[in-house]
Amino acid sequence: MTTLSDAKISYVLRLGDTPLILAQRLCGWCGHAPELEIDLALANIGLDLLGQARNFLGYAAELAGPQYNEDHLAFGRDEGDFHNLLLAEQPNGGFNDTLVRQFLLDSYHVLLHRELSRSADSQLAAIAAKSLKEADYHLRFSRGWMIRLGDGSDVSHQKIQQSLNDLWRFTAELFHADEIELQLAEQGIAVDPRQLQAPWQALVSDTLQQATLTQPTEQAFRHGGKQGRHSEHLGPMLAEMQFLQRAYPNCNW
Template sequence: MTFNDPRITYVLRQSDTPLILAQRLCAWCGHAPELEIDLALANIGLDLLGQARHFLGYAAELAGPQYGEDRLAFGRDEREFHNLLLAEQPNGGFNDTLVRQFLLDAYHVQLHQALSSSRDPQLAAIAAKSLKEADYHLRFSRGWVIRLGDGNAVSHQKIQQALDNLWRFTAELFHADDLELELAEQGIAADPRQLEAPWRALVNDTLHRATLTLPAEQAFRHGGKQGRHSEHLGPLLAEMQFLQRAYPNSNW
């Protein structure tokens, strides 16, 4: 699916990251290390799914009556998804999931704060609602990063290892392309470059409290927003989209 209106592509970028992240988090249901964490991850996943549905619904409204949120979620192929690469990385252990969540939660707080002032009233409304949930998500993930980073030697080592492995995907969060810059100039989109400084301040403070070491800057991976993904997205979509692809347009 290709769209001429850059707003549709931009809104899909905002829908796809929480949609893919929700799929990842809900895979922990019944497998998390504690019941409290199991419930928390499932609830965060459902919050993210709700955010994705709001953005998908708006994208469908912009795209026309032949589209709906189900078609946009289950009918697009891998190269038509615009999520950030960080969101599609495997769950791994709880340390990997936790660090991935924290890095994205810190980003989403900044993103939704900026989009709450968008000249597009629908985008602004969705972002304002999502911000309340993102604040809670950040409190959860940040608290656990500090607790485990400043815990015993084993927990510290595991969190540091996850941080080192995932850090190369963080620069994409602030990599702006022409589409985003054009819409930012119109006051519709958030300029991702302006989100980096507050994000780094929050991350640096958290890592200091957690006695973790900021990873060295390295060559970063990007392209997810443009549809160029890692090897991990295809299997995730195959699982997520199976029922709708096998029984299209079914009512449950």
């Protein structure tokens, strides 16, 4: 079994990597969103997520030792060393794809941070409590747009439904528990993701009903991101995100 110390480092990296990768994706919309209001909202959500990533990665670096810091963990690791959820790394596509991806993750993050704020690890609990306030806003934004576009025109409805169909196969990973999560959950440190599935499903189902959208049928699910097994989309995104630090290691501004 993984030592408690190593398990905690791995778990905190997971908590930091998903918002880091999602923030990078959202920043790709700067100057390209369909409306100025949406452009600003996505940028602000991205900044919130980046702040959450910094908090978690900073704590992971503290646990790992003085040779690490948040910048090294963000810009110095290779693809296989990232532990983000696969859903977060999926391409932006159209606004419909970004919106559905955001809604599915926002619904998860609200529930995750709510439970994690009760963690026996005081540092994790404090980060989660702060993140929850931001996640609540993120969910109001993405859920509102899901309902507006799902129950909008024929074209907007069709686009949102198609994005939902395409991304649904990544949702099972949100609730897939491995040895690390189960070990830490027994200690009251981590959240057992299986406990989040029922409330997540209820929240998503209620939203889809209001949006006149149909939940996709069961299909072959993808998982492995938390263990470092990623889709073909993460590598090119990291190459762009990490270019400057890789080209000029340890540079100071």
